[in-house]
Amino acid sequence: MPFVIATLGTQIAPEGVAILEASGATLIATPAYPSRTDLLALLAQHNPDAVIIRLIEHLDGELMDAAPNLKLIAKHGVGTNDIDIAAATARNIPVIMATGANAHSVAEHALGLILALTKDFAAQDRHIRAGRWDKKLYAGRELRGQKLGLVGFGLIGQILARMAQPLGLLVSAYDPYAPDSAFDNVTRITDLDSLLATSDIVSLHTPLTPATRGLIDTNRIALMQPHALFINTARGEVVDEPALIAALQAKKIAGAGLDSFAEEPPQRSPLWNLDNVILTPHVAGVTEDAKRAVSTLTAQNVLHFLRGEAVEPRYFVKPS
Known part of the structure; x- marks a missing residue:
């Protein structure tokens, strides 16, 4: 049968x-x-x-x-x-x-968000469409020498690390469950707060579990540097979304690239009105x-x- x-x-x-x-x-x-x-x-x-x-x-x-x-x-x-x-x-x-x-596709998407934010693509596209040609408005920066901190270092994080290193990014990762053998040319950080406080770019790659729900909360977002960028291609519920929105609105962090949200499909959000955010509809793993x-x-x-x-x-x- x-x-x-x-x-x-x-x-x-x-x-x-x-x-x-x-x-x-x-x-x-x-x-x-x-x-x-x-x-x-x-x-x-x-x-x-x-x-x-x-x-x-x-x-x-x-x-x-x-x-x-x-x-x-x-x-x-x-x-x-x-x-x-x-x-x-x-x-x-x-x-x-x-x-x-789908790990390779997700890692590529995270790298794409990093590049789009650091190269100021969205803002420059808006300027061109509005008829502005002013190079003084460009806020791009190099990746070379910047610190990429990975929260979670499973297969996706490991692939992203291998992609990022040839670009000159200095990669560190926090994952209490990953074996030491996974950290090949990647600095292991044993304290999440330290990784958040010292990274120029933070990329989230942890699964949603009872232990990780709300892991990136108000206090941890406050540890990030004003020029830092936050990338989430994992799960929206791992982040305190209102706290992240408040930090972005107040420019306490420089920007975010988000592929997942606390509610999906999301309803209208203050994120929609922020020009320092790039949003995609949870498509990182569905090339x-x-x-x-x-x-x-x-x-x-x-x-x-x-x-x-x-x-x-x-x-x-x-x-x-």
């Missing part, structure tokens, strides 16, 4: 669909951010063997119970804050994610290349698991 696999929150890339269809699986997909009522109805009607999570508000225990045959939850990506891991664990439903599949890689890996791992074949331990989410 073919497996039933539901993608919750838009279809996966064609390469992943092809892998699943070739196995004979029956595929079900919802639009992005389906209503809870629609999710409950779909899960009850189709009773999938596995669900692939893309763009939904939250998969909780009640939704899991709506599909009694559910054997596996797969995140199409690496952030699992939209899945109730405790509820899945209580029901003996493993959760997997696409570890590393066409990354989508293909994530979809392919996710499809393969889902099928391996449902067939009783081995799935590498690094893809399983550990209960907190």
Whole structure:
């Protein structure tokens, strides 16, 4: 009997669909951010063997119970804050994610935000469009010799460090869980406050966990230097967003490049009115290349698991 696999929150890339269809699986997909009522109805009607999570508000225990045959939850990506891991664990439903599949794209995006801010691209674009040609308005600076501080030093942070060093950036990182072997030509900082206080650019690469929620709070933002830039391609909830907005408004830090927000999709925010901020809609990890890689890996791992074949331990989410 073919497996039933539901993608919750838009279809996966064609390469992943092809892998699943070739196995004979029956595929079900919802639009992005389906209503809870629609999710409950779909899960009850189709009773999938596995669900692939893309763009939904939250998969909780009640939704899991709506599909009694559910054997596996797969995140199409690496952030699992939209899945109730405790509820899945209580029901003996493993959760997997696409570890590393989009890491290069996220690291590139972070570097792109750093370059756009330090080279003052957004402001210069506005000047040209407004008919101003005045080089005295340029506020660009070199990256060479500046200190890049990485908060979190998993695969994305490590890739970004390797990209940044040839540009002359001096890279340091804070991550109490990363092994010493990861810090190749990168200075390990054991105190987060020290890293924030001494970095010219701070880039956030930590997952959202109970320990990291609100990690970058009012007091820690206040430690940053007035010329410092803040980059977030991780999770919005790791940052006290009102505190960050206040610091940007008061020019207590120089600018920010943000790809994630405390609420997504975000409602109208004071961030929209700040000219020292570059905003992108949580797209760092969804380049066409990354989508293909994530979809392919996710499809393969889902099928391996449902067939009783081995799935590498690094893809399983550990209960907190």
